[in-house]
Amino acid sequence: xxxxxxxxxxxxxxxxxxxxxxxxxxxxxxxxxxxxxxxxxxxxxxxxxxxxxxxxxxxxxxxxxxxxxxxxxxxxxxxxxxxxxxxxxxxxxxxxxxxxxxxxxxxxxxxxxxxxxxxxxxxxxxxxxxxxxxxxxxxxxxxxxxxxxxxxxxxxxxxxxxxxxxxxxxxxxxxxxxxxxxxxxxxxxxxxxxxxxxxxxxxxxxxxxxxxxxxxxxxxxxxxxxxxxxxxxxxxxxxxxxxxxxxxxxxxxxxxxxxxxxxxxxxxxxxxxxxxxxxxxxxxxxxxxxxxxxxxxxxxxxxxxxxxxxxxxxxxxxxxxxxxxxxxxxxxxxxxxxxxxxxxxxxxxxxxxxxxxxxxxxxxxxxxxxxxxxxxxxxxxxxxxxxxxxxxxxxxxxxxxxxxxxxxxxxxxxxxxxxxxxxxxxxxxxxxxxxxxxxxxxxxxxxxxxxxxxxxxxxxxxxxxxxxxxxx
Numbered sequence: 001x002x003x004x005x006x007x008x009x010x011x012x013x014x015x016x017x018x019x020x021x022x023x024x025x026x027x028x029x030x031x032x033x034x035x036x037x038x039x040x041x042x043x044x045x046x047x048x049x050x051x052x053x054x055x056x057x058x059x060x061x062x063x064x065x066x067x068x069x070x071x072x073x074x075x076x077x078x079x080x081x082x083x084x085x086x087x088x089x090x091x092x093x094x095x096x097x098x099x100x101x102x103x104x105x106x107x108x109x110x111x112x113x114x115x116x117x118x119x120x121x122x123x124x125x126x127x128x129x130x131x132x133x134x135x136x137x138x139x140x141x142x143x144x145x146x147x148x149x150x151x152x153x154x155x156x157x158x159x160x161x162x163x164x165x166x167x168x169x170x171x172x173x174x175x176x177x178x179x180x181x182x183x184x185x186x187x188x189x190x191x192x193x194x195x196x197x198x199x200x201x202x203x204x205x206x207x208x209x210x211x212x213x214x215x216x217x218x219x220x221x222x223x224x225x226x227x228x229x230x231x232x233x234x235x236x237x238x239x240x241x242x243x244x245x246x247x248x249x250x251x252x253x254x255x256x257x258x259x260x261x262x263x264x265x266x267x268x269x270x271x272x273x274x275x276x277x278x279x280x281x282x283x284x285x286x287x288x289x290x291x292x293x294x295x296x297x298x299x300x301x302x303x304x305x306x307x308x309x310x311x312x313x314x315x316x317x318x319x320x321x322x323x324x325x326x327x328x329x330x331x332x333x334x335x336x337x338x339x340x341x342x343x344x345x346x347x348x349x350x351x352x353x354x355x356x357x358x359x360x361x362x363x364x365x366x367x368x369x370x371x372x373x374x375x376x377x378x379x380x381x382x383x384x385x386x387x388x389x390x391x392x393x394x395x396x397x398x399x400x401x402x403x404x405x406x407x408x409x410x411x412x413x414x415x416x417x418x419x420x421x422x423x424x425x426x427x428x429x430x431x432x433x434x435x436x437x438x439x440x441x442x443x444x445x446x447x448x449x450x451x452x453x454x455x456x457x458x459x460x461x462x463x464x465x466x467x468x469x470x471x472x
Contacts, residue, residue, distance in 0.1 A: 003037060003073065006232060009225035010034050012182045013150075018221040020136075022124060022165060024153040025176050025258035028227030028240060031152035035120050036070050038150050039097045042118070043077060046094030047143035052120035053135075055127060056103040060087060066099055066122060102127060108134040117141035121151035129160035133189065155260040162260050167196065168222040174253075174261025176224035188217045226258055248404035250397075264397050269404045270427035270439070276413045277420070281329055285319035287452070288329075288359040290352055291445030292345060293437045294366075295335070313341050314437035315348060317359070318445040326406055326446065327413040329356075331423045333438050342381060349385050361387040362448045364440065388448075396440060397431055403446035 005011040010030050013023040014037065024031050039050040054060045061067050067087055074081070074097070079089040088098040102108055108131050119139045121127060139147045153161055157174070168180045186197045188207065197203040203217040227234065227241060234241070244256040249268055253259040295311030317330040336344060345361075352359040361382060365375040375389035392399060406412055407427075414420060423438055430439045 003040060005034060005037065006030060006230065008229045009181070009223050010229070013223045013225075014038060016182060016184070016221050016223070017219070018148075018184050019146075019218040020149040020151070020220045021223065022151045022153060022161070022221070023223045023225060024124075025155060025222075025224040025260070026226040027154060027244060027255040028230050028233055030230045030233065031225065032066060032069060032122055035122055035150055035152055036066065036073055036097075038120070039095075039118055040073070040077065042143075042145060043079075043091040043095045044093050045143055045145065047141075048093075048095040048117055048145065049098065049115075049141075049143070050096070050118035050120060051098045051100055051114075051116050052122060053100055053102055053127070054122050055101060057101045059123075060099045060101065070097075070099075102131050102135070105131065107131075111135065111138050114138045115140050115142070117143050117145055117147050119147070119149045121149075121153075124151040124153040125156040125159040125161045129164075132160075155254045155258055155262075157261050157263050164194070165222040165260075168224070169260045171261070174259040176222070176258055176260075178224070180222075181224045182221055184219050184221045186217045187220050224258060227256065246405055246409070248401050249408055251401060264431050266429045266432040269397070269400060269430050270407050272424050272428040274407055274410050274412070275424060275427075276410065277416050278327070278413045279416050281415065282321055282325075282327055282413070284322040285327060285329075285356075286322050287320045287449050288317065288352070288356050289319075289362055289445040289448045289452075290315055290317045290348065290359050291362040291364075291441045291448060293364050293441040293444065294341060295437070311335060312435060312437050313344070314441040315345070316438060316441040316445050317352065317356070318442060318449065319356075320449050321413075325411050325413060326403075326449075327415070328423070328442065329415050330417070331419040331438060333419065333422065342378070345378065346381060349382055349387075353385065358386070360448065360452070361385055362444055363387065363389040364444060365389045365391045367391060390444075392440075392444065396436055396443070399447065400430070400439060400443040402450060403443050406446070 005014045009023070013021060013034050023034060035052060039048075042048040042050075052066060054066065059065060070089065071081075074089045078092045082088050082090060086098055086100055088096055090096055105128060116138050119135060121132070124132070136149065139149055141147045156162060162169070167185060168176055168183070170177050186200050186203055188195050188203045190207070195203065195206075197206065197217070200217045200219070203209070204214050209216060227244065244252060247255060250262055250264050253262040292313065292315045294313045312333055312335050315332040316328060319327045319329055321327060332344065332348065349359075349361055363375060363378055365371045371391070379387055379389060403412070414424065426433055426435060426438045427442070430436060
């Protein structure tokens with residue numbers, strides 16, 4: 001069996017002599033696979049050990065993740081998999097590749113005293129700066145090879161990595177500078193400040209390093225890649241490009257085009273111009289959801305106000321049409337007392353049922369016991385209606401991605417009514433506007449529709465054979 005990198009960025013990543021090499025910039029470039037191939041060059045060294053980190057253990061073991069993918073490589077080289085106490089592969093020579101996590105900031109302390117010849121980070125932007133530099137102190141070995149670091153990542157404008165690799169990125173456009181990809185620079189970290197130079201000697205001279213301190217500068221490079229660089233994946237899954245192109249604008253710029261500067265901003269996620277304003281309700285709506293985003297319990301009870309006005313409760317009626325489009329048919333958004341919120345939700349449920357027949361009601365559940373108790377009270381009050389209460393996970397921007405993709409594609413109709421202007425203004429201003437209640441209600445309603453329509457794959461599809469596309 002021959003295992004080798006693809007020509008282009010993957011080959012450059014696996015051949016660079018840099019002490020620290022960061023590979024990525026977009027989705028689908030073969031980054032994680034490269035990270036798994038890297039230790040293979042040392043598996044005949046019985047004292048060699050590599051550790052590849054993800055931020056949490058779930059990401060390691062998830063379907064199609066690092067652990068699954070490693071089965072395409074290591075068994076054919078005689079390695080034995082061991083899952084406890086830590087997932088790892090043991091090769092006949094005694095060489096090891098271990099998979100671990102750094103879920104908490106202080107998890108790094110469990111690696112005190114460790115010697116790791118090859119230190120790997122999958123999705124470096126998920127780790128903190130302090131975690132990276134602490135683990136860099138564990139990058140040492142007596143196994144006969146020079147210790148080094150390999151990392152992969154996707155763009156994140158707000159991460160410390162964006163600043164760390166800024167020399168390789170055009171700060172005006174956010175895109176990698178092609179002629180700098182793979183070029184090596186040198187860095188030294190003194191008093192938690194990183195200083196850069198074009199050569200090791202430049203840093204030695206600048207800081208007057210003597211003796212053993214002359215080994216302190218580290219060589220660093222960044223190699224940019226895109227899906228189009230991964231010819232094997234493009235051939236094996238030609239639909240993946242379409243999946244990336246269908247993402248909301250911000251995520252598409254990051255994951256398809258490798259943009260390190262783009263951030264969610266007003267007018268980008270739910271641009272007003274992309275909404276189709278309609279005068280009549282379509283007659284082909286097959287699924288209705290009324291989603292409620294209730295103001296925080298304590299704000300409702302105390303009727304507190306802030307500089308932006310009182311907290312509001314929003315109820316958005318969203319439907320999916322048989323043609324695949326979505327429609328925002330009705331929006332309620334106002335500040336109310338706790339008792340008025342209950343009355344409004346109940347009366348709206350009655351009206352919706354009479355006018356639209358089958359309407360599912362989705363409530364956002366506050367965290368903690370108080371939120372659970374409140375949800376149970378609402379479900380009891382809405383006895384006889386199709387209702388669910390769910391805790392939200394992830395940021396508002398992440399929860400909005402599904403609806404945003406359809407909105408930006410021009411697939412969302414909005415009824416022309418007295419609430420339309422206020423609704424479009426808040427959607428267009430997301431995420432910079434102070435209030436996001438109508439956005440949350442809309443996103444949650446869309447997600448409820450899609451979750452309810454999820455197709456469970458057949459047993460045959462679930463057991464389909466997955467072949468190793470990198471073996472030649």
